[in-house]
Amino acid sequence: SQQGEEDPQALSIQEGENATMNCSYKTSINNLQWYRQNSGRGLVHLILIRSNEREKHSGRLRVTLDTSKKSSSLLITASRAADTASYFCATDKTSGSRLTFGEGTQLTVNP
Amino acid sequence: DVKVTQSSRYLVKRTGEKVFLECVQDMDHENMFWYRQDPGLGLRLIYFSYDVKMKEKGDIPEGYSVSREKKERFSLILESASTNQTSMYLCASIGAGKTEAFFGQGTRLTVV
Numbered sequence: 559s560q561q562g563e564e565d566p567q568a569l570s571i572q573e574g575e576n577a578t579m580n581c582s583y584k585t586s587i588n589n590l591q592w593y594r595q596n597s598g599r600g601l602v603h604l605i606l607i608r609s610n611e612r613e614k615h616s617g618r619l620r621v622t623l624d625t626s627k628k629s630s631s632l633l634i635t636a637s638r639a640a641d642t643a644s645y646f647c648a649t650d651k652t653s654g655s656r657l658t659f660g661e662g663t664q665l666t667v668n669p
Numbered sequence: 670d671v672k673v674t675q676s677s678r679y680l681v682k683r684t685g686e687k688v689f690l691e692c693v694q695d696m697d698h699e700n701m702f703w704y705r706q707d708p709g710l711g712l713r714l715i716y717f718s719y720d721v722k723m724k725e726k727g728d729i730p731e732g733y734s735v736s737r738e739k740k741e742r743f744s745l746i747l748e749s750a751s752t753n754q755t756s757m758y759l760c761a762s763i764g765a766g767k768t769e770a771f772f773g774q775g776t777r778l779t780v781v
Contacts, residue, residue: 589768591768591769591770593770593772598757598775598777599774599775600673600759600761600772600773600774600775601712601759601761601770601772602772603769603770603771606768606769646711646712648770650768653766653767653768654699654700654763654764654765654766654767654768655700656702656714656717656727657702657714657761657763657770658714659704659711659712660711661709661710661711662711
C-alpha cells in the first residue's frame with residue numbers, strides 16, 4: 559500500500575486563488591518532501607520539511623507537517639496557470655534512502 | 670546544471686523482447702532508483718542501488734532486473750517484456766546523506 563496518500567486527487571482553481579493539497583502517511587518518517595511533475599516529464603523537488611519541523615516556507619509555497627496525525631499539507635498561494643501540474647509528497651526514513659511517493663494531486667489552474 | 674539522463678523518451682517494444690532502459694547521472698551520486706508510474710498508482714519503486722554493483726529490490730521487482738557496473742549508470746532490464754509493463758519509467762538519484770532526489774525526464778514504454 560502507498561505510504562503517502564494525497565488528497566484531493568484532483569483540484570481545479572482559478573488563477574490568483576490558493577491551492578491546498580494534503581498528504582497522509584502511515585509509518586514514522588525522517589523527512590517529507592513535495593515534488594512537482596509537469597505532464598509527461600520527470601519530477602522536480604519543491605520543498606523539504608524534516609520530522610522535527612512544523613512549517614516551512616519557500617516563495618509562494620508553505621508546507622506544514624503534523625507528525626501526530628501523520629499528515630502534511632502544501633499550500634500554493636496566488637496560483638498561476640504555470641502551476642498546473644501534478645504534486646506528490648514523498649517520505650523517507652533516513653536521508654539518502656528510498657523515497658516512498660503518494661499517488662499525487664493533479665492541480666489545474668485556470669487563467 | 671546537474672542532470673539525470675534517460676536514454677529514451679519513448680520506446681515501443683514487442684512482447685517477449687529483452688528491453689534495456691539506461692539512466693546516467695553526472696552528480697557523482699551514490700544512490701540511484703528506478704520507479705514506474707501508472708495512473709492512480711503514483712510512483713512505485715522497482716529497484717534501487719546504494720553503490721556500484723549493489724542492488725536492492727523495491728516494492729515491485731518481479732519481471733525486472735538491474736545493473737550498476739559504474740557509479741554514474743543504472744540500467745533497468747525487462748527480461749521478457751509483457752504488455753502489463755507498459756508504463757512510464759522514471760530514474761532518480763540522491764547523493765549520500767542527502768535528501769533531494771533528481772529525476773530523469775522519464776521513458777514512456779509501450780509493449781505491444
